Amino acid sequence: MKDDASNFLPLAPAALHILLSLAAEDLHGYGIMQDVARQSEGKYKLRSGTLYDNLQKLIQRRWVEELGQRPGDDDPRRRYYRLSSLGRGVLAAETARLATVVREARLRLQVAKPRRA
Amino acid sequence: MLRFLYQGLLRLHPPAFRMRFAEEMQSIFDQVTERSARVGLLADGFLSLLRQWSMRPEFWHEFASGGEHAASDGIPSFYTLDPYRPRAAAVVHGLILTMAVFCLTCFAIAYGWIHVLHVSIPEVQVESSPSVVPGAAAAIPDEREVASRPGDRTQDDFSGSSRSSQAPQTQAPDPKPFTAAEQNARGISRPAPPGRAGRRARRASAFNTAQNTASQPKGAPESSSQQIASLGSGPAGTPVQPAASALPLVPNTKIEAAERHRVIEAAVADLTRYYVDPDVAQKMAAALRAHEKSGDDDAATDGEAFADLVTQQMQDVSHDKHLMMIYGAAIAPESPQPPSAADIAAYRKEMERTNCRFEIVRVLPRNVGYLKFNAFPDAEICGPQAVAAMARLNDVNAIIFDLRDNPGGYANMVALIATYLFDRPTHLNDFYDRDKNTTEQSWTLVPVPGNKLADKPAFVLTSHLTFSAAEAFSYDLKMLKRATLVGETTSGRGHMAMGRRIDDHFMIRVPDIKVVNPISKTNWDGTGAEPDVKVKAADALATAEKLAESKLRGK
Numbered sequence: 130m131k132d133d134a135s136n137f138l139p140l141a142p143a144a145l146h147i148l149l150s151l152a153a154e155d156l157h158g159y160g161i162m163q164d165v166a167r168q169s170e171g172k173y174k175l176r177s178g179t180l181y182d183n184l185q186k187l188i189q190r191r192w193v194e195e196l197g198q199r200p201g202d203d204d205p206r207r208r209y210y211r212l213s214s215l216g217r218g219v220l221a222a223e224t225a226r227l228a229t230v231v232r233e234a235r236l237r238l239q240v241a242k243p244r245r246a
Numbered sequence: 247m248l249r250f251l252y253q254g255l256l257r258l259h260p261p262a263f264r265m266r267f268a269e270e271m272q273s274i275f276d277q278v279t280e281r282s283a284r285v286g287l288l289a290d291g292f293l294s295l296l297r298q299w300s301m302r303p304e305f306w307h308e309f310a311s312g313g314e315h316a317a318s319d320g321i322p323s324f325y326t327l328d329p330y331r332p333r334a335a336a337v338v339h340g341l342i343l344t345m346a347v348f349c350l351t352c353f354a355i356a357y358g359w360i361h362v363l364h365v366s367i368p369e370v371q372v373e374s375s376p377s378v379v380p381g382a383a384a385a386i387p388d389e390r391e392v393a394s395r396p397g398d399r400t401q402d403d404f405s406g407s408s409r410s411s412q413a414p415q416t417q418a419p420d421p422k423p424f425t426a427a428e429q430n431a432r433g434i435s436r437p438a439p440p441g442r443a444g445r446r447a448r449r450a451s452a453f454n455t456a457q458n459t460a461s462q463p464k465g466a467p468e469s470s471s472q473q474i475a476s477l478g479s480g481p482a483g484t485p486v487q488p489a490a491s492a493l494p495l496v497p498n499t500k501i502e503a504a505e506r507h508r509v510i511e512a513a514v515a516d517l518t519r520y521y522v523d524p525d526v527a528q529k530m531a532a533a534l535r536a537h538e539k540s541g542d543d544d545a546a547t548d549g550e551a552f553a554d555l556v557t558q559q560m561q562d563v564s565h566d567k568h569l570m571m572i573y574g575a576a577i578a579p580e581s582p583q584p585p586s587a588a589d590i591a592a593y594r595k596e597m598e599r600t601n602c603r604f605e606i607v608r609v610l611p612r613n614v615g616y617l618k619f620n621a622f623p624d625a626e627i628c629g630p631q632a633v634a635a636m637a638r639l640n641d642v643n644a645i646i647f648d649l650r651d652n653p654g655g656y657a658n659m660v661a662l663i664a665t666y667l668f669d670r671p672t673h674l675n676d677f678y679d680r681d682k683n684t685t686e687q688s689w690t691l692v693p694v695p696g697n698k699l700a701d702k703p704a705f706v707l708t709s710h711l712t713f714s715a716a717e718a719f720s721y722d723l724k725m726l727k728r729a730t731l732v733g734e735t736t737s738g739r740g741h742m743a744m745g746r747r748i749d750d751h752f753m754i755r756v757p758d759i760k761v762v763n764p765i766s767k768t769n770w771d772g773t774g775a776e777p778d779v780k781v782k783a784a785d786a787l788a789t790a791e792k793l794a795e796s797k798l799r800g801k
Contacts, residue, residue, distance in 0.1 A: 162274065178290040181266075181294070182298070
């Protein structure tokens, strides 16, 4: 199943952070929450309700795959999640979009700077 | 106590969500020991409860996708409903509640002074429009769709694209203009342009290589035997392969003068060969070389900065927003693969899900038709929806097309919808391909039998977010004096650009096809389509309604 990623851009902050967390490694829900807090230096607190609401959508869009439980984990209730190749593509698209925004913003802020007489 | 409350909250969630995530949410709650954090989770759980019941009806019964989980040992495990058999008392309560709600609803329908229920039965206008596909009209919702808006920022050109011939034949929207025989005999398939990815590739969205066919109007001269089928792809109208999903995000590497020189020479070669305006291409080439010679590029020692600098240098000369040097890693393969059957199926599914982006089909006061659509999707797939929408508006006295949120799409849909405004096949546009030195024509189709809109006043609402094929529709109708444009100047994207690979890290996006209107002999690129009545986009509908009213009164 492939989807038109650009239809879903820009991503909501929660979805972006979740995809970003899973880009590095497979994680369980609590791991994602901790990683998001680390990414944003504690400025963005993703809580479980928001996390699973987003995971539900991301799984449905097939951007994230559910891996199930891992034997030997501290808590057997944990399930792990993995970024799919489609999700990786969406993340790359969003990152590129943000890069364009940042570049444009820099350009405009530079232009807006008062020139020295 | 908090744990007990949280557990209760989780139990109140929709069954599908609860079965899938409640355990994990509880596990997270147990892991958190700090009281304030637990209170935060509780509040978030409450919000989640409201959200799940009010905004996520599509997931309420989603057992199918949640029912199968690959277990860690690779053997899939399945949920069954057995452990969730409801208690007998619950069934009785449910029965009583259902009866009560049913009786109340019947009472409200029969005696309510406000008609809370509008049950609209789709009408099939057999006499006036034999082309209507039964049931298609039912697919047109009257209320705004909740589907995601097309990513209008990503649509930046007509990327001419064509669906590969193995694409499944779709139900023709109109037996007359879209017979399979005509499609095969007269329609053309523009070859999938290799590397037509450009900035989209950089965005790691996929390449659109879908192929269209469009039928030749019967009245069109034989010399115009070729007709551009697609004004391009966009967020709305693009079968997509996630080819770019493998794009790695690489660090920005340093580049040397030799590489800069090589990139500039490749850019010069591509510009002089492909750019739609050869004179401007020469000027840009000279400017790039002059900058290099004078050492202006020396400061740009990393790839991204250099790409931006070259982009700026090219745009300073051409003022063409499509021209761009792009830096990335392994941006595009030499020739993108045509879309697979799965891509086409995914596109079709997405279109079905969003009703082909036809958002509102409505008859306004004074019998003015209003059609808001947020893309020009492939007519081969969305023809029935377009035909049904137009059929529903067949008896109006005037028609308003709302393109304020329309980022464009396919030329065959432009031609299909425009067909309803003319009583004969009408020449809309020419597409000039610099590289091939060919010009292809786009015409409206054979008039639809029973169509009553050909002589009715038409209005097109535009905004600065009206892009690409939507601009073509606006501009063409304006040039043909067939519609009054109301709103803002459109974005000004009238070229089709293609990304061309220079090396693993650099790509250049060169507009190589331009749209030429047969009346103005030019297009709207850079300037946008100017409205006849300039008002803010937000006021465009009210203004158009007033204009329609005064026009109808004057008749």
